[in-house]
Amino acid sequence: MPQRNEDFKITREFVHAMPKSDLHCHLDGSLRVETILELAKEEGIDLPAADVPGMREAVHAGKLCDDLVDYLKAFDITCRVLQTQSALERVAFELAEDAARENVKYLEVRYAPILHTLGGLRLDQIVQAVLDGLDRAERTYDLRTGLIICGIRNMTPETSLRIAELAVAFKNRGVVGFDLAGAEYDHxxxxxxxxxxLIRNNNINVTIHAGEAYGPESIHQAIHACGSHRIGHGTRLKESGDLLNFVADHRIPLEICLKSNIQTRAVPSLAAHPFRFYLDLGLRVTLNTDNRLITDTTVTDEYLLAAKQWSLDVDELKWIMVNGFKSGFLPFREKTLLTRRVVTEYDELVQKFRAKQNAASKKAPKAQDQPSA
Ligand SMILES: [Zn+2]
Known part of the structure; x- marks a missing residue:
């Protein structure tokens, strides 16, 4: 790990400006509230509320839930308005746009196509619509995107196989990975x-939600029975020292989503989250949103939360940022070039902010901008 570098102040402005990735972001958990209301109006869909504050409440944006299953209920609401190609294209574009506006340079969006068949769409149309939205965002903004297709734990294995076939069909056409989401306990x-x-036979990347609502056995199974290349959350990995070392030795990235972990009660509090422990052990930790709307967060918020809670310095932030870019499901050559580019961008940004901070401290040695969150 790098040496501590405490003379540089980590401000919201800096974190917002730094290049970032988001590897764990659900499409149906990351809509704009205004868009939900507009889509419902256009399509004559009943919602539990008719205005922005009411809808935010209904999707429990930022609220604590009883557990993961309770947290997942909000998706029933968002999925109601995501049953047409135009709605899927729009929300995919807007999600990427929101990410680009906080300088996310690499975004992997995930969703379960099976949840979008209620309006009669075919699975291939459901995937193509989201790819079209992401493609429009790539042509508009300086960001790269990838799509992860999710199976659902609490659906039948036959359904998962069908969804895996879909991922295979879209390999090299925007789909970069396969995931298993949904209720972890008992499934x-x-x-x-x-x-x-099937996914592994076709050399497709795998990431699996594991160690969020169940213990390290779930992570063990994800890696060894299902061939997962990354782990979604991995919050409870700390309960098995042996598996922890395996994950560290094999550089298996952990897609950590701090605020979401508190809401689903994967951890009792932020202070109890093993993020700092993992970071100090040299695990490949990355920071991600999970659900921009349902969790009421951004990548900037997640970095700031970590920076404040664990007094991260500018070099530690850089290390986490690099982890994110290194862990993307991109071809190696492209990933290397992108990582080099964001490292240069980060270093230049630090220089710029350092100069500003030095100038400000000469002017007013005591009244400085405090770290904010
Ligand atoms: Zn997730």
Whole structure:
């Protein structure tokens, strides 16, 4: 780990400006509230509320939930308005736009196409619509995107296999990985082994939600029974020292989503989150949003939360940022070039902010901008 570098102040302005990635972001959990209301009006869909504050409340944006299953209920609401190609294209574009506006340079969006068939769309139309929205964002903004297709733990293994076939069909056409999401407790990943076998036979990247609502056995299964290349959350990995070392030795990235972990009660509080422990051990930790709307967060918020809670310095932030870019499901050559580019951008930004901070401290040695969150 780098040496501590405490003379540089980590401000919201700096974190907002630094290049970032988001590897764990659900499409149906990251809509703009205004868009939900507009889509519902256009399509004559009933919602639990008719205005922005009411809808924010209904999707429990930022609120604590009883557990992961309770947290997942909000998706029933957002999915109601995501049953047409135009709605899917729009929300994919807007999500990427929101990310680009906080200087996210690499975004992996994930969703479960099976949840969008209620209006009669075919699975291939559901995937193509989201790819079209992401493609429009790439042509408009300086960011790269990828799409991860999710199977659902609490659906049948046959459904997962069908969704895995869909991911195979869209390999090299924007789909970069396969995931298993949904209720973790009582729904082991190995039940969906056939889907993962198909995915692995086709050399497709795998990431699996694990260690969020169940213990390290779930992470073990994700890695060893399903061939996961990354782990979604991994919050409870700390309970098995042996597996922890395996994950560290094999540089298996952890897609950590701090605020979401508190809301789903994967951890009792931010202070109890193992993020600092993982970071100090040299695990490949990355910071991500999970759900921009349902969790009421941004990548900037997640970095600031970590920076404030664990007094991260400018070099530690850089290390986490690099982890994110290194862990993307991009071809190696492209990933290397992108990582080099963001490192240069980060270093230049630090220089610029350092000069500003030095100038300000000469002018007013005591009244400085405090770290904000
Ligand atoms: Zn997730």
């Amino acid at each position: 082991p990943a190995k039940a969906h082994r056939d889907a993962f076998q």
